[in-house]
Amino acid sequence: QVQLVESGGGMVQPGRSLRLSCAASGFTFNNYGMHWVRQAPGKGLEWVAVIWYDGTNKYYADSVKGRFTISRDNSKNTLFLQMNSLRAEDTAVYYCARDAQLWFPTYWFDTWGQGTLVTVSS
């Protein structure tokens, strides 16, 4: 079955870095755009970043632009989020999500991972 499994979360000090991974299975990974979406504790959902099926295009929310980098390794069916210069307000559960359409992202999501918690605190 279609599955996404995130890893790499944890507690980190402000200003430090963290790299999240999302392992995909059950579908042809390199046919889909992939996203990261986050949810601060007790809050709503915030789209973070998208990468096209072939990695050629990447877009970010203003809140993370210049600090976060999305990437993918299609040979390993894995999505990444490199998070630098972390801030307290980046504390959230980070979900990877599959775009619902083949090839070019349409920004709605038909499959979500279980999430990984990132806590930024001194």
Added chain:
Amino acid sequence: EIVLTQSPGTLSLSPGERATLSCRASQSVSNNYLAWYQQKAGQAPRLLIYGASSRATGIPDRFSGSGSGTDFTLTISRLEPEDFAVYFCQQYDSSPRGTFGGGTKVEIK
């Protein structure tokens, strides 16, 4: 930027009752590019509705979406115990795409 406002914030209902959730956009959502997600406590969101009214795969027909332009509605015809959750609407029409509403919590009365 399209801002989505969901109401009410909390809906207190009993199993078997009808739930009507509202999602209002600050400007028109073209092509009905609006989705609804359900999120149960401690779980990831699940896609319910896309294109404002199309049910996602495996979603029971007691869930229905309607609306256009700036006003959209998610209706649960008869609440089952497993339907008590938080519901988010999302627009994927205009930049910044993928923005969500603040959510409506459906709780047991």
